[in-house]
Amino acid sequence: MHIPSRTVNPADLVLEHCRVDGTDRGVRALQHYGSTKSTSHLEVGLFVLLPHAAPHAVHTHPEEELLIVAHGRGEVECQGVRREVGPGSVTYVASLVPHGIRNTGEQELTFHWVKWLG
Template identity: 45%
Template sequence: MIENGPGTEIAMNRRDFLASTATIPCAFLQTAQHVTHVDTVRDGAPLKSSVVKGQDLPAVGDSPGARAKVHFNGPTSQLAAVASGVVTLEPGSRPHPPHRHPEEELVIVTEGTGEIEIDGVPTQVKAGDMMYAEANVLHGITNTGSTMMTFYFTKMLGKNAG
C-alpha cells in the first residue's frame, strides 16, 4: 500500500510501482526500469492437470536480454496462486533488480552460469544448481557468464499467506 495523503492509501503492484519510478532523476537509479517479471494470478478458475508445450508460448517482459515464458499461472485447489515458467538471460543481463514478494520461489538453473543473490549474499551458480527463496526475502539473478543462461522458476502462494 502507498499512502496517498492523510488517511488514504492506494494499492499498487510491483509493476505499477516500478513504472511509477520512471520519473525519478537518473542520479538515483543505477539501471533502466525495464522489467521481465511474472506476477502470480490469484483470480479465476483453479488450474487443471495438463501439459503445456513451451515452444509456442509468447515471451513476456521488456528487460533487455531477458525473456520469460509462462507455462502455468493461477490458483489451484490448494494454493492461492502458482506461477511457473522459463527465463533466458543473455550474458550480462538480469530480469529485474533484486526484489521481494509474498510468494515462495524455486529457481533451477539448467544452462549457463550466473549469480543469485539472496538477502544481499551473492552465490555463483551453474547448470544443476537450485535456489529457494522464502516469502518476502530479497533475491535476484544475473547472468555473469559469456553464454546464454536458462532457469526455470516456480512461485507459490499458500491460501493462508498474506
C-alpha cells in the same frame, strides 16, 4: 477455476521479450499461472537471460519461489548472500526475502521459476 493438470512443452510457449529501462534482458514465458486446489497463486515460468543481464533488480514479493538453472552460468543473491549457479542449481527463496539472479557468462542463462502463495 483452478489451473488444469497438463504438460506444457517448449513448442507450446509464447515467448515475450523482456526490456528493463530500455535494455533487452532476454525472453520469458509463463508455463502455468493461477490458483490450484492447495494454493491461492501458482506461477511457473521460463526465462532465457542474455549474457551479463539480470531480469530485474534484487526484489521481494509475498510468494515463496524456486529458481532452477537449466543452462549457463550466473549468480544468485539471496538475503544478501551471493552464490555462483549453473545447470542443476536450485535456489529456494522464502516469502519477502530479497533476491535476484543475473547472468555472469558469455552465453545465455536459462532458468525456470516457480512461485506460490498458500
